[in-house]
Amino acid sequence: MRAETSLTGKVAVVTGGSGGIGLACAARLAQDGAAIVLMARREAELAAARDRLIEAFPETRVAISPGDAERPADVARAMETARRLGGLDIVVATVGGSMGHRPIALHDADSFRAVIDRNLTSAFIAISQALPRMDRGGAIVCISSVCASLPSTFLTPYCAAKAGLEALVTGAAKECARLGVTVNAVRPGMTRAAGVQSMFGEKIMADRARELIPLGGPGDPSAVAEAVRYFAGAAWVTGQSFAVDGGSELALNPVVDNADAELFGKDWPAPWGDPI
């Protein structure tokens, strides 16, 4: 089924809407005509994000709803703001993050729970607060991570949370199909956004990631937003998750990959020349 080309008349709530991926998703939906409600905790950053959206898409109606995505009442307020703009059609739940590298042996129950709450409980709250308000059907898109399927050293609670999020998405998709609500996920790989950039540093983002990511380095939030836009308009697709990761998930077998590199040369030249 073809994605709808217009979102005119639709209203979208984007949690984490002032963040790198959240704002890119909001912009992509606004580009196709959706009205937008941005939600995050810091009001000044939200207001700045709203101004950037309006500057880029002057026709767009944009509201902000400051609040914590881990608190149901705050999320309910954002959904009600959408209803006041005409209805709730699309929810993009982007709130999440690894909350820093830490060996599992140095986590305690509270620090583990904090990561689960940031990534998994926040998505559950977004879904559960959205459903009763999506009375004309709609689309929910959650932002997962390649960490859902790739074990990542010192990010174990984050991997567990994102794997749980993927299960939440398939379960919710199955239950909500009869309501005309689709539930899908996008799994970004390393993407240029403030949190991840400060966590890894520019050298890793630029040099090491370029070496390890098959399509040549970290992605731009707009690539993730494009996938979110697809799910937002794909009325016959639900319970799916796909990676937008420059091919990171393909680089899964370092032992064989390194042996291949030794046998055939790491940067084997394509006979027709190498475009990257």
Ligand SMILES: NC(=O)c1ccc[n+]([C@@H]2O[C@H](COP(=O)([O-])OP(=O)(O)OC[C@H]3O[C@@H](n4cnc5c(N)ncnc54)[C@H](OP(=O)(O)O)[C@@H]3O)[C@@H](O)[C@H]2O)c1
């Ligand atoms: N960037 C990557 O490389 C990458 C890769 C894979 C997956 N992801 C996933 O993509 C999503 C977005 O990441 P990002 O890199 O765009 O992050 P980001 O730039 O750090 O933005 C995070 C956004 O979420 C908001 N936020 C954080 N905690 C919140 C809470 N409890 N309630 C409400 N808002 C909250 C932040 O604003 P306030 O602080 O003002 O609340 C900000 O708007 C996350 O789920 C992350 O796990 C990112």
